[in-house]
Amino acid sequence: MTVSFELSDDLVGYGREIRDWSVEAVRPYARYADVHHAAPDHWRQIVETCPVAIGTHDRRQVKRQPAFAEGKWVRDLVVTESLTYGDHWISNVIGAGIGHLVVKLMGTPEQIDKWYRPIVDNGGQTAFGLTEPQFGSDTSMVETTATRDGDTWVLNGTKMYCTYGGQADYVVVFASTDKAAGPAAIRAFVVPKGTSGFHVAKFNEDKLGIRSWTTSELLFEDCAIPVENQLGWTGGDGDGPGPAPRTRSGRSGALGALAQNKPNISATGIAMAQASLDIATDLLQEQRQSFAPHRWSLVESDLENMNAALGRARLVNFRAQWLQDLQRANKTEASVAKAYGPPTCERVIRRCMQLLGPDGASTDLLLEKWYRDVKILDIFEGSGQVQRIIVGRAVFGGADRVA
């Protein structure tokens, strides 16, 4: 049996074309996106200039992305790293958020037709409202309530840091239908923009990094939505007698959607770190004459170690998505990827800044911005500590054991 760690030439070539384009077309707006908390207004025209079809990571598009022997999830990993090598502002404007992915995971066929397909066919923005003022990591602590009233669910509660929540076509909101029943009673509800009782309390949080992704605080005050907007709802009395929801609970759907995306978050960090390393290497090479030989060998050793670290981050990432392409369990591997990638990338960017001295911290370069951005990647979509807990459980005898 042959074991190969190489990507096909076709996929590598496709990734290179996207990466080169991203440097030319996306990177010039990196500072703008950071300062203005937004992608440039003409981002669609920018995307049009890409020489190969990129579409989105999950959206069918007019110009279809090519298929590769490696599979969809591995291809998307290459696309994510290549796209965000220029800068990450591009990824969220051409993706559609994660709300619609939850619909795909948890919805009935009718709900998928109604809420998922229009987004992938025509574009749009969706959001995912799980975090609340009282919790983030511990998803069992959902305080937002959903109370049945005739043919409606009435939502009450607050959601925090909801990416694009203030502008999305709809938000998938996680709420408890029965606090006494604990996490099993958490369900997911589609709340369209403009629904009465759905308020954007704060449009954007001023953050250290990833500033072009607006994160909103959302308030639900007696917000009534049709019962059909409960994902997985197949009729009957919701959680009472009647057909069971498609999934065990809304919480497992939320965690499932995040697990699919974890390697992509890590790939974004790898792109920032690789870009920092490449810029630092070029600049240091130009200054080589000013280094004494023994100092230069230390610089070379640092650069080599950083390249090796990024290589390891890629390997664990590819393993997670390779398993997903094979439709095998990858929960632990996705956590390994998310636990290892962002903090490693943070260390790489920090070391590159150090090697460049004052230039490294100057806003003339993008390293200081990527250093701020990469920190956030270790916090959202499951923090590093929480990923390490998941991996630890697998190592010490959980069902989803690390190979």
Ligand SMILES: Cc1cc2nc3c(=O)[nH]c(=O)nc-3n(C[C@H](O)[C@H](O)[C@H](O)COP(=O)(O)OP(=O)(O)OC[C@H]3O[C@@H](n4cnc5c(N)ncnc54)[C@H](O)[C@@H]3O)c2cc1C
């Ligand atoms: C840019 C950005 C975008 C976001 N987008 C969304 C979104 O679209 N939708 C959404 O719902 N949320 C979103 N979030 C929120 C994000 O998912 C949460 O911030 C994250 O889950 C952490 O939750 P928390 O902030 O409450 O921190 P906490 O859960 O309170 O954690 C605080 C610290 O304690 C650590 N910790 C927690 N539990 C343990 C433990 N058992 N053992 C050891 N350490 C632990 C954590 O790692 C962290 O360092 C976003 C956040 C940011 C910054």
